[in-house]
Amino acid sequence: MSMWAPADRLGEGAPAEVVAAVGEFAMRLAAEGRLRDGRQLRDGGFRVEPTEDAGRVVDGPFTEAKELIGGYFVVECESVDEARELAMGNPHRRIGPVLVQPVLPHRT
Numbered sequence: 001m002s003m004w005a006p007a008d009r010l011g012e013g014a015p016a017e018v019v020a021a022v023g024e025f026a027m028r029l030a031a032e033g034r035l036r037d038g039r040q041l042r043d044g045g046f047r048v049e050p051t052e053d054a055g056r057v058v059d060g061p062f063t064e065a066k067e068l069i070g071g072y073f074v075v076e077c078e079s080v081d082e083a084r085e086l087a088m089g090n091p092h093r094r095i096g097p098v099l100v101q102p103v104l105p106h107r108t
Helices: 016-031 080-089
Strands: 002-006 035-040 046-049 056-059 067-075
16 A cells, blocks of 8 residues: 655655654554565656666656655455555545555466
């Protein structure tokens, strides 16, 4: 699940109670053995756009973004309903959307 919010509500602008609640949410998922990964994302990303030759590097992940991805969790869920329930319980939803996206298994 990705956590989005207006740029001014992330990082230093995030309400302290939401930051604390998201940390507790992550600790609970870890204690339950369902959290596979999760991190807060830093400013300073870039993207590579396709061109006819080698590509072009552009500052920032999105040029006109009013919302940014603040972080992500990779969570093990048995069903879409379970993923929906976890997303609804994520305290971050108080300041921005929570995106749930299935991940394809690795091919060996």
